[in-house]
Amino acid sequence: xxxxxxxxxxxxxxxxxxxxxxxxxxxxxxxxxxxxxxxxxxxxxxxxxxxxxxxxxxxxxxxxxxxxxxxxxxxxxxxxxxxxxxxxxxxxxxxxxxxxxxxxxxxxx
Numbered sequence: 001x002x003x004x005x006x007x008x009x010x011x012x013x014x015x016x017x018x019x020x021x022x023x024x025x026x027x028x029x030x031x032x033x034x035x036x037x038x039x040x041x042x043x044x045x046x047x048x049x050x051x052x053x054x055x056x057x058x059x060x061x062x063x064x065x066x067x068x069x070x071x072x073x074x075x076x077x078x079x080x081x082x083x084x085x086x087x088x089x090x091x092x093x094x095x096x097x098x099x100x101x102x103x104x105x106x107x108x109x
Contacts, residue, residue: 010036046109056098063091 012020020032029035066088074080 048106048109052098052102056095056102059091059095059098063088063095066091 020035024030024032024035027035027038029038066084070080070084070088
């Protein structure tokens, strides 16, 4: 089998150049070619699916709006319904559970 060597040219911005040198220093490497090869062949690429985080954020937004409405009603009328508070507590517990599941999943990466 014939040996085939090649060259790869990559353009980077000044900020990217600086970041590459910082990462090389963190890795204890001085040879950029060796570092680039190592990263290209053995580096990690992490792509996270954060749709569940977006859903939790949406639920938090809804919960916050409900809490604001309850506070507004309490300020206007001087009272609030117990069922509203229980509903808010239930929603809050569901959000906490979802966040716990997300954190468990992320910690296993």
